[in-house]
Amino acid sequence: MSETKTVVQEICRSVNQDRTRMMDIITQVQSRLGCVSSEAIDLIATQVHCKRVEVESAASFYAFLSRTPKGKVVIRLCNDVVDRMNGADTVAQAFSSELGIGFGQTTPDGKITLEYAPCIGMCDQAPAALINQEVFTYLSTDKAREIVRELKKHGDPKKITHRLGDGNNAHELVRSMVHNGIRKKGPVIFSEHDPGKAAGLKNALAMSPVEVIREIKTARLRGRGGAGFPAGMKWEFTRGSEGTKKFVICNADEGEPGTFKDRVILTERAELVFEGMAVAG
Structure with a gap:
């Protein structure tokens, strides 16, 4: 049995051949083998019972994944x-x-x-x-x-x-040389906050969805994307869309040149992001 086959089988078994763990599988393969080769893609598809193109599309999309070996x-x-x-x-x-x-x-x-x-x-x-x-x-x-x-x-x-x-x-679990670069703390994100209380979420749970959306609109909150689209309007459109099962996804990709606005929020106040997602849900 080849090393690639052994490694892929071991990784896939560790996640119970769950195809929804595709990125975990691919990144582990990259880490252990130095790349995600064509052979590895075939083996992953077989192990998680999906089409080869599903694995290949994920492996080829991200710049940090490689089809050919790289250095340690x-x-x-x-x-x-x-x-x-x-x-x-x-x-x-x-x-x-x-x-x-x-x-x-x-x-x-x-x-x-x-x-x-x-x-x-x-x-x-x-x-x-x-x-x-x-x-x-x-x-x-x-x-x-x-x-x-x-x-x-x-x-x-x-x-x-x-x-x-x-x-x-x-933090000892992070040990990063990155600086937050906060020159002036605002009254919202960096105010005193007890994540254990989750006051915003508790208030939202006592309200109806319509009342929550009305509150967001009144606050004139905007999305953090380039368009700065009104958050309340987004939530209203989503609530009124078809389908009974919906998902809340945090898009915090810093892939646009010059953007780093989400970095400090995620490293210093991640609990606010999770609380906001819970309110939206």
């Missing part, structure tokens, strides 16, 4: 417009020269891959890079060279983490 360490330098305005091009040259490879390539020993990434939500701390799961901010040419030298020694990005950020970024 992947350096993803953000190349959006804000990072480039802050010197990402010279940082890129430093990474490339120190590694002796170009972007989109892997070192001859197969240990380190260098590539660009679209916006990673660190525009306020640019230039930035994601090295495996570790975020490196305020990069310079000297920092880039130092990072490569350290990676060549031990190959562990976590060992390069120092001067942790503020708030939950410094």
Whole structure:
């Protein structure tokens, strides 16, 4: 039995061949095998009893998943417009020269891959890079060279983490160098809040859906997307749509160049997001 088959079977069994856990399966395969190969896609489809195209569509959609093997360490330098305005091009040259490879390539020993990434939500701390799961901010040419030298020694990005950020970024389970960058705390999101009380949700449960929507409209709350669409109107349209089973989904993707507005809310006040989703539901 091939290594790929053994790994895929083990991962799929760990989630009881549940096709709704597709992303968990694919990301674990990527982590253990270094890529999601055509063979792996076939095997996953067989294990979870779905069509091959369902697996392939998920595996090919995300930039951080690969069909071909990459190094144990992947350096993803953000190349959006804000990072480039802050010197990402010279940082890129430093990474490339120190590694002796170009972007989109892997070192001859197969240990380190260098590539660009679209916006990673660190525009306020640019230039930035994601090295495996570790975020490196305020990069310079000297920092880039130092990072490569350290990676060549031990190959562990976590060992390069120092001067942790503020708030939950410094939590022992997070240990991130990212800073929240809050200059002025507003009276809503960062006011004193007891997540255990869930006052907003309790108030909503005592009201009818129509009353909740009316309250949202009166408050003139807007969605956090680019259009700033009135939230109350969105909820009203959704409530009146066909179907008895509906879902509340939190779209917090930071994939648009220059956007990082949701990052701090999710890291520092995630309970407010969950409470808001519960109210909407």
